[in-house]
Amino acid sequence: MDWIxxxxxxxxxxxxTSGVLTALDNKFDLVGSAVVGFITALGGxxxxxxxxxxxxxAWMYDVNYLWTILAALILSYLFGKRISKFRRSLFVxxxxxxxxxxxxxxxxxxxxxxDPIIALIMGVTTAVFGGVLxxxxxxxxxxxxxxxxxxxxxxxxxxxxxxxRYFNANMDVATVVSMVTVFIIRYLAIRYNxxxxxxxxx
Numbered sequence: 001m002d003w004i005x006x007x008x009x010x011x012x013x014x015x016x017t018s019g020v021l022t023a024l025d026n027k028f029d030l031v032g033s034a035v036v037g038f039i040t041a042l043g044g045x046x047x048x049x050x051x052x053x054x055x056x057x058a059w060m061y062d063v064n065y066l067w068t069i070l071a072a073l074i075l076s077y078l079f080g081k082r083i084s085k086f087r088r089s090l091f092v093x094x095x096x097x098x099x100x101x102x103x104x105x106x107x108x109x110x111x112x113x114x115d116p117i118i119a120l121i122m123g124v125t126t127a128v129f130g131g132v133l134x135x136x137x138x139x140x141x142x143x144x145x146x147x148x149x150x151x152x153x154x155x156x157x158x159x160x161x162x163x164x165r166y167f168n169a170n171m172d173v174a175t176v177v178s179m180v181t182v183f184i185i186r187y188l189a190i191r192y193n194x195x196x197x198x199x200x201x202x
Contacts, residue, residue: 007100008104009064009068011096011100011104012041012042012072013041013068013071014093014096014097014100015097015101016037016068017093018097018131019033019040019130019134020033020037020072020073020076022036022134022135022140023036023037023137023138024076024077026138026139028138030077033073033076033077034069036134036137037069037072037073039130040134041065041068041097041130043132043133043134044101044125044128044129044130045058045101045104045105045130046059047125047126047129048108051122052109052122054108054112058108091186091190095182095183097131098128098150098182099127099157099181099186100179101123101126101130102123102126102127102158102178102182103123103161103175103178103179104123104126105123105124105125105126106122106161106162107119107123107175108122119162120158120159120162123154124151124154124158128144131144148190149186150186152196153181153189154182156181157179157181160177161175164178
């Protein structure tokens with residue numbers, strides 16, 4: 001099995017878990033939690049595929065995506081309280097998801113022949129749009145609209161991938177390095193409270 005495909009499944013699981021745990025924190029029922037998990041995991045990729053004209057969208061060709069979301073739902077319900085005891089559990093799942101989905105979305109856009117800048121935008125869209133929908137459904141301000149470094153981490157990781165690709169680096173190495181870049185930037189931003197905030201006008 002292609003390791004890129006495995007990473008994609010891992011990303012779906014991570015985002016679905018993030019969505020379900022957020023729903024559980026907000027006292028959603030089983031159906032509501034499933035909907036939030038599904039949209040968090042597949043919302044960004046669905047929007048990307050529609051925008052680049054790849055329909056039916058990717059997850060409709062592979063039922064394993066749905067089984068993965070179901071597994072995340074069941075495990076979150078069974079062990080959600082234990083997972084929630086870990087202070088940064090949602091952060092970990094969310095960060096794994098955006099790291100994987102940024103590069104997956106970028107690669108899929110490049111594969112249809114679009115410009116690297118468009119591919120970078122689609123990579124970021126793939127990574128953050130599911131989280132935006134999750135936050136809106138749970139009545140929270142989406143992370144992308146806050147001062148936290150979130151989308152910028154995706155931009156940095158995607159840029160690293162494009163640079164490595166330009167210099168003909170091994171694609172497997174470029175993929176891993178770029179995903180790790182997203183994770184490290186996001187981790188350091190939380191660890192040291194980095195933020196991007198314009199000065200207030202008076």
